[in-house]
Amino acid sequence: MAVCLSQLYNENKRGIRAGYAKFETFPVWNLPLKHPVNIAYEAATADLNDVNMIDPFHLEAYDKIAINYNRDIEIFPVLNALFEGIYGENPYKSPTDMGVNMVGFCISDDEVCCNASRDEIIRRYYDATNKMADGLDNEREVNKILMLFNQAKITTAYRRVTVAAQAKQELTEHTAAAMELEDGTIITSKSSPLLGCSAALLLNATKHLAGIDHDAKLIPQSLIEPVQKTKIEYLGGKNPRLHTDEVLVALSVLSKDDEQCRQALEQLPRLRGCQVHSTVMLSEVDRKIFKKLGCGLTCDPVRKK
Secondary structure, eight states: HHHHHHHHHHHHHHHHHOOOOEEOSSOTSSOTOOHHHHHHHHHTTTTTTEEEEEEEEHHHHHHOOEEEHHHHHHHHHHHHHHHHHHSSSOSSTTTTTTOOOOOOGOOOOOHHHHHHHHHHHHHHHHHHHHHHHOOOOHHHHHHHHHHHHHHOOOOOGGGGHHHHHHHHHHHHHHOEEEETTTOOOEEEOOOOBBHHHHHHHHHHEEEEEEOTTTTOOOSSSHHHHHHHIIIIIIIIIISBOHHHHHHHHHHHHTTTOOHHHHHHHTGGGGTTTOEEESSSOOHHHHHHHHHHHHHHHEEEOOOOO
16 A cells, blocks of 8 residues: 555656556455454454454445455545545545455355355464464464454354364374365374374375275385384484375375375375364474365364474
8 A cells, every 4th residue: 555655646746647446355345344254354364453344434425334444444544635635636435445346246155155264264263373382472363363253153163173183082082183075074083103193184085085995004014114213213303103295105105006005196186175173283294285285274272292
């Protein structure tokens, strides 16, 4: 906004009659103030403390409710004075006027958008609490999202994989993870002496999608143990369990001669868009793998021991 306002002034000094408009997705001006899509926007910008508001200038000019946010509304009098100073009048009667946003007209299934927005609010909450667990002083951000939970009428229990992962941990007394597949099937896993819960989850999910028996051991223990020895004895690591990237490398090596490993690997594109939750904060390596696979990952704000 500051750059645009400065540019308007400088163009006018050069004798160029310039204007500007904003192409901005959120908040969606013609959705209700407390629509889950707009609440999700507030959750996504909780660290900036953006607040959705009814645009008072739009309401006064058109007697019509439009949704905008605090920063645009606060700066509008400055923009108005600038336009009037340069051109003698302002072509925009409200902050909403100066934005181009057709998103609200493009929603074909409101329920799907609402559900996705509620999931996003919860993902933002876990992202914020994980940062706090890592030492960031962001209590205000976390509290803001908790307030948005009340507005959206949800808790973390709305996220099915969160409930499934936490139930798996309670049942097994091991750190656990869960994934919701495209058809709604929930796949769970737990950590073991050989595999971390996230690595085990990838194996369980790909086996399910490939129609491979759950009890089938795609990666033999005789292959895992030498890798663990290298990690601990030669590389000075403390966690012998295989990470997701190591499991995928092992599957790739084995797939040359093992049909089931090849079939499991071929399922990886089907994980795009799946939701994942872990009861422990995953390593940066595991987080990156899930991101590359296109999964929506959340973690309880609990450090690995």
